[in-house]
Amino acid sequence: MKPKTAKAERTRGRILDAALELLRERGYEGTTMRRIARRAGTSVGSAYYYFPSKGHLVQAFYARTHQEHLAACEDVLASETRFERRLAGVLEAKLDTIAPYHRFSGVLFKTAADPESPLNPFSDDSQPTRRQATELFRRVVEGSDLDLRGPLARKLPDLLWSYHMGVILFWIHDRSPGMRRSYRLAQRTVEIVARLVRIANLPPMRPLTRAALELLRELEELEPETEALSKETADVRTSG
Amino acid sequence: MKPKTAKAERTRGRILDAALELLRERGYEGTTMRRIARRAGTSVGSAYYYFPSKGHLVQAFYARTHQEHLAACEDVLASETRFERRLAGVLEAKLDTIAPYHRFSGVLFKTAADPESPLNPFSDDSQPTRRQATELFRRVVEGSDLDLRGPLARKLPDLLWSYHMGVILFWIHDRSPGMRRSYRLAQRTVEIVARLVRIANLPPMRPLTRAALELLRELEELEPETEALSKETADVRTSG
DNA sequence: GCGGTAATTTAAACGCGTTCATTTTGAACA
DNA sequence: TGTTCAAAATGAACGCGTTTAAATTACCGC
Numbered sequence: 001m002k003p004k005t006a007k008a009e010r011t012r013g014r015i016l017d018a019a020l021e022l023l024r025e026r027g028y029e030g031t032t033m034r035r036i037a038r039r040a041g042t043s044v045g046s047a048y049y050y051f052p053s054k055g056h057l058v059q060a061f062y063a064r065t066h067q068e069h070l071a072a073c074e075d076v077l078a079s080e081t082r083f084e085r086r087l088a089g090v091l092e093a094k095l096d097t098i099a100p101y102h103r104f105s106g107v108l109f110k111t112a113a114d115p116e117s118p119l120n121p122f123s124d125d126s127q128p129t130r131r132q133a134t135e136l137f138r139r140v141v142e143g144s145d146l147d148l149r150g151p152l153a154r155k156l157p158d159l160l161w162s163y164h165m166g167v168i169l170f171w172i173h174d175r176s177p178g179m180r181r182s183y184r185l186a187q188r189t190v191e192i193v194a195r196l197v198r199i200a201n202l203p204p205m206r207p208l209t210r211a212a213l214e215l216l217r218e219l220e221e222l223e224p225e226t227e228a229l230s231k232e233t234a235d236v237r238t239s240g
Numbered sequence: 241m242k243p244k245t246a247k248a249e250r251t252r253g254r255i256l257d258a259a260l261e262l263l264r265e266r267g268y269e270g271t272t273m274r275r276i277a278r279r280a281g282t283s284v285g286s287a288y289y290y291f292p293s294k295g296h297l298v299q300a301f302y303a304r305t306h307q308e309h310l311a312a313c314e315d316v317l318a319s320e321t322r323f324e325r326r327l328a329g330v331l332e333a334k335l336d337t338i339a340p341y342h343r344f345s346g347v348l349f350k351t352a353a354d355p356e357s358p359l360n361p362f363s364d365d366s367q368p369t370r371r372q373a374t375e376l377f378r379r380v381v382e383g384s385d386l387d388l389r390g391p392l393a394r395k396l397p398d399l400l401w402s403y404h405m406g407v408i409l410f411w412i413h414d415r416s417p418g419m420r421r422s423y424r425l426a427q428r429t430v431e432i433v434a435r436l437v438r439i440a441n442l443p444p445m446r447p448l449t450r451a452a453l454e455l456l457r458e459l460e461e462l463e464p465e466t467e468a469l470s471k472e473t474a475d476v477r478t479s480g
Numbered sequence: 481g482c483g484g485t486a487a488t489t490t491a492a493a494c495g496c497g498t499t500c501a502t503t504t505t506g507a508a509c510a
Numbered sequence: 511t512g513t514t515c516a517a518a519a520t521g522a523a524c525g526c527g528t529t530t531a532a533a534t535t536a537c538c539g540c
Binding site for chain 4: 251283
């Protein structure tokens, strides 16, 4: 529910602030709806009046860390032109940004695998954040020394986003001090990814590259619903 | 808690049966501990006497579907020798096996991303199941026409297991009728994976392959704890 | 300022997973 | 057969996320 009065605006703000504070201080499980309400000086029902679920509050938390990540990327994206450096810079900035939340990252990120959850990166609720994320990887590619054309150029940002989610999945399970292994994984896989991308369009690899891109295209074609259709086709589907 | 009397054995069995039935009938959320206890003709405390948490009951459910999957793979592993066919057969058998559980798969599999959860495939509780799974992919490779040697041969089963988890992640989010897109993804990526594996040891790809395998080795070296150490090192760590 | 109506706030309630003090059971031994 | 005691079973209780009916508040046209 969007606030419609000035006071409501303030209440909503207090709830969100309380939630973000508590998530930082106590992690996901330690952040209960009752505690959020108490700190915000309101009632639990009020929190639900503005946010449909606890997950939506966490979603706001994600959005904020994503903003921090974007800011942390600006330097490297402005100064580096080598693809490897740009990609590594973005990934390291990401790991730096999310580092404070590692101890409760599991619960925080696990729900991302649940198709019903608002935290799922493919859900409608996450679309703005995800769009911004692939946009970031588009900048990584376009400002780099890679000279790509054709379908690979179009699809690469999405592929890099998926790859970056893989790094995060690894990070979630990383128990090494300072998440050393995750930084190492990022560094080393960046080298490999860059080499793969650079040779993808060379003659010996062309058929394989073509097959992979063709697969992506086909899967998109089979995509059951995109944002625009979902409402109109709902009735059609049930009657068909 | 392990049952120590014949009657206890029966109680434990009734609880497990009730849980598996309900998971099939009503999915994860519909399967409450109270309902499990009622159907088993016992109390909720009793269920907790034998199973530490609801997650451990689900873990038993996993183990059973994995057994079904193994059985469903026997035919193709006995008759086919082409690597592509063996891998595709195993993946299709997997999708077939888990198909009945798709509607509640999200909640069922999401917890796999939580490092604290007993369902996490890297957790100690899941180790037997995971060992069996990589063992399955070892059979896929070893009974095939692939002529591999060296580190790639040793690591390939683990890599295939990770790849297969990726297919499952896709399947969880797949909303197409009959999970068409997932089957298609499996078919097509198998072709790509097979081609990648076959060319990995060819001269032009050697350096890249070597780099990737070196990365795997290094990450294993940094691995913070393996099953054997965890207890002894716990004290050391806290005092260091 | 006032009254009406829509927006906001509240507290109680629900069912959930989990815990625990307590009671009951049953097998081994006298 | 009766006694003992670990094993097994119980149900009330806790805090959680979420829902809801009812009460209160803020705003707008008079």
